[in-house]
Amino acid sequence: MTRATCALIDLAALRHNVAQVRHYAPTQRVMAIIKANGYGHGMVRVAQALLDSGPQGAVDAFGVASVDEAVALRVAGVGCPIVLLEGFHRAQELPLIARYQLEPVIHHPSQIDLLAAYPTPAPLSVWLKVDSGMHRLGVAPAQVAQIWGQLRALGSIGTIRLMTHLACADEPDNDYTHAQLSCFATATADLPAERAIANSAAILGWPQALNESQWVRPGLMLYGISPYAHSVGTAYGLQAVMTFMSELIAVNWVRAGEGIGYGQTWRCPEDMRVGVAAVGYGDGYPRHAAMGTPVLIGGHPAPLIGRVSMDMITVDLRHHPWAEVGEPVILWGEGLPVEHIAQAAGTIPYTLLCGVMERVRRVER
Numbered sequence: 316m317t318r319a320t321c322a323l324i325d326l327a328a329l330r331h332n333v334a335q336v337r338h339y340a341p342t343q344r345v346m347a348i349i350k351a352n353g354y355g356h357g358m359v360r361v362a363q364a365l366l367d368s369g370p371q372g373a374v375d376a377f378g379v380a381s382v383d384e385a386v387a388l389r390v391a392g393v394g395c396p397i398v399l400l401e402g403f404h405r406a407q408e409l410p411l412i413a414r415y416q417l418e419p420v421i422h423h424p425s426q427i428d429l430l431a432a433y434p435t436p437a438p439l440s441v442w443l444k445v446d447s448g449m450h451r452l453g454v455a456p457a458q459v460a461q462i463w464g465q466l467r468a469l470g471s472i473g474t475i476r477l478m479t480h481l482a483c484a485d486e487p488d489n490d491y492t493h494a495q496l497s498c499f500a501t502a503t504a505d506l507p508a509e510r511a512i513a514n515s516a517a518i519l520g521w522p523q524a525l526n527e528s529q530w531v532r533p534g535l536m537l538y539g540i541s542p543y544a545h546s547v548g549t550a551y552g553l554q555a556v557m558t559f560m561s562e563l564i565a566v567n568w569v570r571a572g573e574g575i576g577y578g579q580t581w582r583c584p585e586d587m588r589v590g591v592a593a594v595g596y597g598d599g600y601p602r603h604a605a606m607g608t609p610v611l612i613g614g615h616p617a618p619l620i621g622r623v624s625m626d627m628i629t630v631d632l633r634h635h636p637w638a639e640v641g642e643p644v645i646l647w648g649e650g651l652p653v654e655h656i657a658q659a660a661g662t663i664p665y666t667l668l669c670g671v672m673e674r675v676r677r678v679e680r
């Protein structure tokens with residue numbers, strides 16, 4: 316018998332969420348963001364499921380962080396456009412980019428020199444990224460026209476598309492998004508190209524970002540999760556794709572006054588049953604989940620007690636008198652939003668999903 320700890324991946328929910336993206340962005344093309352192993356869901360499987368979801372649900376491109384991720388997709392037979400969101404920064408990457416027909420983001424003038432030194436055999440499509448105020452990757456607004464001209468002059472570049480990234484789209488009242496949108500619009504006004512602006516938060520909350528673009532770049536919402544603090548995906552018609560679960564491997568009677576686990580941070584207020592589930596931070600369950608963070612056992616919440624260990628957690632079974640060894644334990648997913656667990660652990664859903672470790676089996680359903 317193998318370890319029961321697994322991440323159930325609901326591919327029907329994934330397809331449903333793509334349909335929701337299309338509902339919110341009906342005229343835009345969709346670049347599905349599947350970096351970081353498809354936000355922990357299994358990148359190749361996610362890509363394949365999105366590609367064979369039919370003419371209605373299919374996506375138009377994938378976005379990944381690195382050449383390695385892109386090559387893994389090509390090797391698995393993914394033929395559609397793949398965008399390298401961080402571009403490239405070494406000459407050695409260019410032969411792979413050319414061979415696998417990847418579409419790098421151009422975000423710095425130094426990349427023009429690398430491209431000049433390596434004229435690709437076939438025209439290379441690129442995405443010119445403008446720093447409209449996030450101040451992470453992107454060329455300065457005042458430089459955009461010049462870099463566009465330099466790219467064109469290379470002769471080895473095919474289609475050029477434009478993009479920018481919003482720093483505060485998950486804050487509905489933050490005016491900075493307006494400032495970024497107008498900065499991007501002004502910097503690119505004269506350039507004949509398709510544009511991509513919106514991540515999940517902008518797709519759901521900033522129609523203006525959609526009006527001014529032909530592409531969207533959803534990540535988190537594809538996986539059914541809300542990009543906003545204090546809300547859950549179901550509020551936007553989304554369905555959680557991942558259910559992270561394990562099972563009870565021990566149920567013990569512990570005496571009143573005894574401490575549970577490392578540091579004895581929780582003491583039993585009475586003689587009581589304590590459950591031990593086979594999941595810990597070595598699986599990606601957050602070490603900082605606060606005491607009282609719920610898990611679901613038999614559909615009912617049971618609170619975490621004591622510290623999270625590498626391979627185990629301990630839970631209060633006083634309200635689950637029927638729960639025995641082998642009982643499934645849901646950590647997040649169906650019936651228990653990861654948004655709530657993230658809040659209880661002082662983090663965001665992105666880190667929990669990406670953090671599910673390799674030793675956790677991904678099981679499709």
Ligand SMILES: *Cc1c(COP(=O)(O)O)cnc(C)c1O
Binds near residue numbers: 348532534536542
């Ligand atoms: C990761 C990423 C996205 C997706 O963001 P979500 O908040 O997950 O929708 C979009 N664009 C860029 C450039 C990214 O790096």
